[in-house]
Amino acid sequence: MTDSTIETKIVIIGCGIAGLKAAQELYQQKFCQDVVETAPQVLILEARDRIGGRLYTVDGLNDRYDIGAAWHHDILRNPLFQEEHELKKKNLTASKYIFDDDYGIIFDEMGTKLNHDKDLKLEVVQNELEKFVELEYFSELEYPNTSYFKMVQKYLFRYKDFLTDAQIKYLNGSARCIELWHGTNWKKLSGKYAQMDHQGRNAMCLFYKDVVDRMATEFPLDWIKLHSQVCQIKALKDKQERISNRNRNLEILTKDTKNGKITKVLCDYVIVTIPQSVLEQSLYDVPAPGRIEFIPKLNQDIYDSFQNIHYGALGKIIFEFDSAWESKHTRFYYTGAINNNIIDAVRNGQAFNGEYLNKIDSLTTPTYNNTITEQLDPQNYPLLFVNYMGITGKPSLVMLMQDPLTSYIEKLNAQDEKATICNIFKPILLNLFKHLGYAHANNHNGSIYSEILPGLKNIIVSNWTIDPYSLGSFTACYPDDDPIELSLSLERGQSMRIRFAGEHTIMDGAGCVYGAFESGKREAQYILNNYF
Template sequence: MPPHTTIVIGAGMAGLAAACTLQEAGYDVKILEGRDRLGGRTYTEHSLGVSNDLGAAWIHGPLANPMTTFAKRFDVGTAYTDFDNRFGNSTIAFDADGSQLDTAQFTTGMRFFNGAYDRLFTSVLYERPSRDVRSMADLYRSGLPGVGELSEVERKGFYYGSVVRVQYGDAADLHEIDWRLSNRYVKLPGGDLILPGGGFGRIVAGLADGLTIETDTVVESIAYGEDGVRVRTNRGEERADHVIVTVPLGVLKAGRIAFFPALPAEKQAAIQRIGYGHYEKLALKFPRCFWPTEPHRLNYLPGTQPELFTSWVNVAHYSGEPILVAMHAGSRARHINRWPDDKYIAEAMIVLRKIFGADVPDPVAYVRTEWETDPFALGSYSYSAVGGYPEDRPTLAAPVAERVHFAGEATHPRYFGTVHGAWETGVRAAREIMSNA
């Protein structure tokens, strides 16, 4: 058995991947987790009577995706989510006054955006734009072709696709996203799967079974040198040959873990340049369904700024339970995070009653997320920010002194912001240690 000992910081998907890989190879490995639970930014909650993923909620691209394999292994029920309304009945949209928009025209507009963006992206690359064109907002100002040919409802669908959905994908606003770097993301094929039958929590529990994990253990500092690493926590000090740091980018940005000696300047700069977004959810359970259960999602265009409650997941479609989940991203997520629970719910009900009528009942239970203020997350997931460089993610991923290794979705050059990306980076970090044994 190899003599090397490794401490993994964080029991999210990257940390579990690293620990599983090392343990299967015969290495001595322990995970230190600051929370009282496992999973990190995958968190399945059950108080509403269903498996409610309050963090990561989809397997993006189930073909050749390790999460699909794990879902089958651990008997997690999955269902397809049709974001683009390919089948014509999975999305319905409502205008600012609550009236339902023509679904076919709205969907045409959303799809038209995809083609227009691809054409614009290709043409702008060919024309070698000035350095002033950095953000998605800058790119849009260059002009998305063909918009003038759309009907009014199609333009609303186009707007929803070009602004609202992009913000949900990156958890950031258009002016914050670098369009070149964002396009380095690679989407796996096969659509998107939601996990109503057990959630990511069941995968986390299955992967964690048999691993050595200490919860409620907050890492404060890491000292490293030729003789190994010393990890100081709220419980004392631990020594090992290697450490794998899998904490979210927001925790690194905030300097919650001190490094001795300090991390290389180029790594510190990369940590600050990579964007870290915000994505929050409000799940409302009602005494009955007052909305159609067939659509996967409900979309709303408020027509005022900030645009709130624009996207709802219809849990009733997947489980039959009368639950709607409102989602907010970027500055909108930060906006609603300033609201107390009663105001948040009241504002949501104003929208739902505008759409479905004054007799809509009050919710009987609710759950909200606050990832922005969670001390072990300080946000949701990474995005490619204006001011960044292509080498930032590889720089963040690079080991230091062959002792300190880094993993997590923000370190992946192609699958950033995803659970499978986090998993792959954990495996990569473990193999770095194994290759130097």
Template sequence: MDPKDSFSNNLMDGTLFSHIERQQPSLPSVIVIGGGISGIAAARALSNASFKQVLLLESRDRLGGRIHTDYSFGCPVDMGASWLHGVCNENSLAPLIRCLGLTLYRTSGDNSVLYDHDLESYVLFDMDGRQVSQQLVIEIGEKFKRILEETEKVRDEHSEDMSVHQAISIVLDRHPDLRQEGLAHEVLQWYICRMEAWFAADADMISLKAWDQEQLLSGGHGLMKQGYYPVIKALAEDIDIRLNHRVTRIANWFSKVMLTVEDGRCFVADAAIITVPLGVLKANLIEFEPKLPQWKVDAISDIGFGSENKIALHFDTVFWPNVELLGVVAPSSYACGYFLNLHKATGHPVLVYMAAGRFAYDIEKLSDEAAANFVMVQLKKMLPNATDPVQYLVSRWGTDPNSLGSYSYDLVGKPADVYERLQAPVGNLFFGGEAVSLDHSGSVHGAYTAGVMAAEDCRRYVSKQLGNLELLHFVTRDEIVEATVPLQISRM
């Protein structure tokens, strides 16, 4: 028998109660569910304390969750999370990124509430491939700012929440001068499309009261030039991890938690930290016994979970201009889109097409080949000398049963305390993941911090329950890196 199984005792041959009676570990045991950065951060934090019996169960055949750095192009391409939102020492991931010597390519400065890019390096085209003048893009950008400022007045006038889309409609009815026609209207729709990409949801789903309330860190946004996987790899070092272990049931009895995985094996511990994506919880893919309390069920329901997909194209030559973004404007935000130019940031001949909201889900209805062909039609209109890609990748976060979406956002009518309720423990069950981050949901550093916080809450609980355990305070290896060591940042 694998010596690790002395902890998990994963072949149950009796009832839960008799099993618990005969297994009395001398040290606290915790199971972490989910191998994304939040789950790995929780396991790392517990492992760095006095917890010697920490087990992480991951449903996929790889670590990282919605962080997925693909190397099949011969270079790192992040098909999931790829930015550090807040390139500053105050970011919770900054110490580890510094320690690993990873480089960031800054794509925007401070106070970017809506976009992970400044419009300093871009080219936009209409759907027929005609280039849009930069002067028009700048003018419409200023008008979009005015529209958003006017939506603040709409928000102040209404006690009930509404969608950003509805508020924009009210503003345009009040101020016909802000309405646009023709190409100007298409550029305005592109700005709305970029806003929707930030939330991975359509504007008619986004809360007017909450959309601009995020607590932004300074330093703008930085693309991880080497991808995010080195961060995952460093955090996962020496953690007891079981891949291909999909948890289907969580039973919580007599101060113990028993987890059942898809093949019927069971694992028992003093506590569990649940970091699966919100989409998995919404779909009820894990059975809880006893059932989760209604306040927790409501919290899961009251937070939105959007989708953003990427179509990465690898070329043998670079035929596009040396800009960060190649955008497509259209009569509706649904039909707009943009290509991220990784060549400018990393030197590799890769373009990544981004699709969010309903469009992201519709992309998943296509085969990989059809999806690649769809975006290549747009690219060849923009750049007639475009060559076919030698390789392509298509993400499918919305239908992936391990995620069922990309990241959370604020639904219309979201209760004020919804994040606190989603984060709150239920007995010896603790919750992590980006969706429970009170101030930085939808971000990698928010997920990381939520995992560390869940681990600390779990440590306090187990210490109190078991008593007389001299549990160490968390000491992370990141703390050895002085804050004066700068992050490595480039912008070409």
């Protein structure tokens, strides 16, 4: 039973960057600009109470922060960055950006700085490891797609005679920093797809809210309908059914997330831009918040491609302090705790086989399923700290973490356990202070956090694994996954009228904001080419 009916031509589900770009492209190509209608001919249905999707800028006490995506990646071929740059040159509305790529500082659980060391030469052997992985996968067409963890261990076993004990130990830490690109553990991560060939530098966006707000002004405001959770998409294939539904081809049911009212939306085309993790729920007949039921069910090729792909969960914690520190380095990598016994295990290994790998596995941080029932120690996981003193001049740290730590910390935050979060990261932060040059000895500011960590006045924690409209962050590849099949099946679409966009539907820019941006443009052009 529906409470109301809306008729339109095109529906876009999700008002993230892909949905915004699709709407912008439709309007810029004159779609409906010259048509006088009583109702919008394009509707963007957004379940949240805001636009932007996984682009989400929050206000802190020191500054603003992007709690979701924060960078323009691959600037040599990033059309969104180029668009923003051109607007900036013309003094038009555009977000700011800063090139914050930095060699950074790598430190361990004792606070020891590991890179730029003339004896350890960690950067040199790290580069050699990456080249080894690349050459291995080029060595034969059917080379097994194993985990990145196993590829690292294969390198250490094969070349241990040319490595020092310290290099064997610390490569087990520095190699794991790749987890902070993918949002998942190196034992789950595909060795074949873990290392990325970056197309230029990265520029931190200051801030994505400005990009989102700018794009939302480039088509009619009444196209956007917030608090509209899509529950069902039905293709009206029967002629009589179409006649009874005003000769439209699709019927979409939405639920108002504030009052629960059901609205029927009749249209001819739909672009579905929800995240891969949320779309996956549509494959199974299990009710879940954010799940969309497709009638008929999603095509077999889409179903099959989802069996060979996964997604990560990159989370963030923002630590805000009340006084400045010396360092302007923008990036600090923490390796995670490393078991010294791993050196002897590598040295004494006689054969690279299952027994050997099980021994190494037992000396490293275990993986976990999605359901975490025990306490995790952040000291066992690599972390990335972005230093805002080197970016905006504000005494704040933005920390990036990966699953399973992301799920664990976001669950603690949902239980209002911020003090617990401060306590469990305290040892790592105290070691980081040595490299920041932060004089914190008696710096109590009256906040509950400064009682735990001197000078700390506020923390902000992401909630992407808890948010039913994101359920993580972006595409990640496990061993034997095939990201190409997913992007191809979704680019083909469910039909010519049911289309898909988002970072998971495109190869060039997969996992990146600009990939989602380009996919929105692609689908708008597809509909324009077919509509007329």
